[in-house]
Amino acid sequence: MDFQSKMMLIEIARRQYITFENEFREYLATGNSFNGAYNHFTLDDIEAHKEKSDLYNQLLAWEIKHASTRDSSPIRLTTHSIVKNLEKLDGELS
Amino acid sequence: MLKHHICHIHCLDHPSVFKVVSYASKYRALFNGVKIATLVKVTPEADIYDRVYSILTKLGYEVITVQNYSLREAGHFFNVSLPLLLEKTSEGLLYYSHSKGTLYHPDSEDGKATSLWTDVLYHYTLDQVSKFPFEDKRYKTFGSCIIKSKNFLKPFTLGEEYSYLGTFFWIRIEDLKNKEFTPEASVFYLEALPGLVSKVTQAYNLGPIFYKLESPYKLESWQKKGIEYGFPIKNDVN
Numbered sequence: 001m002d003f004q005s006k007m008m009l010i011e012i013a014r015r016q017y018i019t020f021e022n023e024f025r026e027y028l029a030t031g032n033s034f035n036g037a038y039n040h041f042t043l044d045d046i047e048a049h050k051e052k053s054d055l056y057n058q059l060l061a062w063e064i065k066h067a068s069t070r071d072s073s074p075i076r077l078t079t080h081s082i083v084k085n086l087e088k089l090d091g092e093l094s
Numbered sequence: 095m096l097k098h099h100i101c102h103i104h105c106l107d108h109p110s111v112f113k114v115v116s117y118a119s120k121y122r123a124l125f126n127g128v129k130i131a132t133l134v135k136v137t138p139e140a141d142i143y144d145r146v147y148s149i150l151t152k153l154g155y156e157v158i159t160v161q162n163y164s165l166r167e168a169g170h171f172f173n174v175s176l177p178l179l180l181e182k183t184s185e186g187l188l189y190y191s192h193s194k195g196t197l198y199h200p201d202s203e204d205g206k207a208t209s210l211w212t213d214v215l216y217h218y219t220l221d222q223v224s225k226f227p228f229e230d231k232r233y234k235t236f237g238s239c240i241i242k243s244k245n246f247l248k249p250f251t252l253g254e255e256y257s258y259l260g261t262f263f264w265i266r267i268e269d270l271k272n273k274e275f276t277p278e279a280s281v282f283y284l285e286a287l288p289g290l291v292s293k294v295t296q297a298y299n300l301g302p303i304f305y306k307l308e309s310p311y312k313l314e315s316w317q318k319k320g321i322e323y324g325f326p327i328k329n330d331v332n
Contacts, residue, residue, distance in 0.1 A: 055201065062199040076139070080200045082112040086145040089119060093152040 007038045013046040017053035020046060095228055096127035096186030098267070099155075100175045102167050103193045104134045105143040110195040113212055115149050117191070121220050122153050125189070128182045129155040132170040134162045167192050167261065168283035172275050184271060187228060187236075189219070190284075191262045215239065215262040218301035225300055226264065234292035237263035238301035258288050258297075265291065 001009075014021045023045075027037050103114050118125075131150045135143045143159075150157050156178070160170050171190070179188065195208030218238030226236045237258030261284055269291040277283040288297060 059199050059202055063202070077107050077200070080109050081107055082109060083107060083141070083145070085112050086115070086142065086149065089116060090145055090149050090152070093119070093149060 001043075003038065006043075009043065009046065010038055010041055013049065017046070017049040019052040019056050020049035023049075096183065097125050098127035098179060098183065098186055098188045099125040099129045099191075100131075100171065100179060100188060101155075101191050102132045102134075102170050102175070103146060104162070104196045105136050105139060105146050106193075106196045107139050107142050108193070108196045109200050109209065110193045110212060111142065111146065113216065114191060114193050115146055117216055117220060118150065118153055118155070121223075124220070124223065127186050128179050129153070130175045130178055131155045131157045132160045132175050133157060135159050166281050166284075168277040168281065171284050172277040176270065176275075180267075180271060183267060186267050187264050188267055188270070189262075189264050190287075191216075191219075194261075212262075214301070215258075219258075219262045219264065222300060226298060228264070230298075232296065233298040234269050234296040235263055235265050235288040236298045236300070237288065238299060240294070240297060240299040240303055261285050261287075263288050 010024075014024055020041075024037060024041065027040060028034070032040065099118065101114050101118060103111055105111060118129075118131075129150075133143060133146060133150075147157055158174055158178075160174060194212050195205055198205035198208055200206070200209065215238055219236075227233065228236065235258070239258060265288060273291070275283070275290070280286065
């Protein structure tokens, strides 16, 4: 992949993934140039941030929602859902 | 000796909710008295409520659906479950517990700290329940993690400077009878309950004492204390 294409992908990823954007800014803050950052970050880095960013957004949404109310929670947990555990325990007691 | 259980659950799809019902199931033989549960039904997660309701009903709990309101757990306990308990019995021991940490996402730092905090308290109040000298009348309350902290503990005590941090404790029914409680005095009134009915010398502590805990929401504090006291950090419930 040529440098121009990689640079475009990185710029798109910076807008898409907040955790990647934060890491990119931190890299610049240590005195590196933009060109240095475009060279430094890889496509694998971007890929890794897809999952990190999803988790970050989930945490952020949870905190925003729960900071104001405890009565409703439209944000369903996927990684820690207790549905199967409850179903299993309920079944065992039948 | 009769052992009663009152629990309060905020029915969200959250690991702390499963902890309450799984411990209620695990120790169903221990609780040989009155069993009462107050449930807050959260509309978007009504399926969780239905499942929790089903499990607790099968375990012999009288389940009461309550609205969430400003007095939180204290309001549900003092206005709903405690009067009902005292109608049915006048002797024995009461164990109180509630789902703790539903405010926090399990992956957040606060969520992890609260989860470990809950595990520690269940471990020292139920897994090791045989170590409590319940027959010894010198003691009015039994629990874990009595703390003394000038800053943090104030809202939880309203008097004696101690508390069973996290509202997992045993208390004698005779000390709850014929006593006036004013839960509107503080949203932490339930946390203060042990300190309202007994002096610190009448409280039996089992487990670590968090004298210098600045805040319970620090995972590092719990891990450090847990390791120091040999607490099995790995949670076998979730």
